[in-house]
Amino acid sequence: xxxxxxxxxxxxxxxxxxxxxxxxxxxxxxxxxxxxxxxxxxxxxxxxxxxxxxxxxxxxxxxxxxxxxxxxxxxxxxxxxxxxxxxxxxxxxxxxxxxxxxxxxxxxxxx
Amino acid sequence: xxxxxxxxxxxxxxxxxxxxxxxxxxxxxxxxxxxxxxxxxxxxxxxxxxxxxxxxxxxxxxxxxxxxxxxxxxxxxxxxxxxxxxxxxxxxxxxxxxxxxxxxxxxxxxxxxx
Numbered sequence: 263x264x265x266x267x268x269x270x271x272x273x274x275x276x277x278x279x280x281x282x283x284x285x286x287x288x289x290x291x292x293x294x295x296x297x298x299x300x301x302x303x304x305x306x307x308x309x310x311x312x313x314x315x316x317x318x319x320x321x322x323x324x325x326x327x328x329x330x331x332x333x334x335x336x337x338x339x340x341x342x343x344x345x346x347x348x349x350x351x352x353x354x355x356x357x358x359x360x361x362x363x364x365x366x367x368x369x370x371x372x373x
Numbered sequence: 374x375x376x377x378x379x380x381x382x383x384x385x386x387x388x389x390x391x392x393x394x395x396x397x398x399x400x401x402x403x404x405x406x407x408x409x410x411x412x413x414x415x416x417x418x419x420x421x422x423x424x425x426x427x428x429x430x431x432x433x434x435x436x437x438x439x440x441x442x443x444x445x446x447x448x449x450x451x452x453x454x455x456x457x458x459x460x461x462x463x464x465x466x467x468x469x470x471x472x473x474x475x476x477x478x479x480x481x482x483x484x485x486x487x
Contacts, residue, residue, distance in 0.1 A: 304478025363416035
């Protein structure tokens, strides 16, 4: 069974602070995706990283895929209340058979 | 373009009953995947359908089944409901098979089993 462990599980910070969320596995994935989910809605894709060592930036969010394609991180700079939500990483298994989701990180950014 | 729609949005059933959930993908999308989300287990893959064929299945008992119609709409059925089946059931659609392109999630159906 392929597992993706996220840390931390919960994060409560003040507006303007920086944070990093980690997503780790012992398995290799074809690619890794990051989603954000808000209450009452389905997850929304933020980014897909495909190449080991790849770094992608989306405004204040920076995503990195580990060299061995087993882990990833999400760094948010100067967090804002609008960043509040559940962040999920998801690995696409080799052969594109299915998506394995991480355990989730619930982020609360207070004004 | 309309997003992924799921019906019903909320459902209350009792143990032993069966339930059918519906998912209408984005127009033109041929892949529909189903997921179960619970506080304890997180988001888990149930199965994926592409062009009316099940491509892969997660680790769920045979009580969970699905199908896809020629218009790509999909249904998921759970028979002999158990308390532990209470969850948010999400479907997601994509133009291509899972993993090749972005998949878009619907808002989910929240099922409560009493």
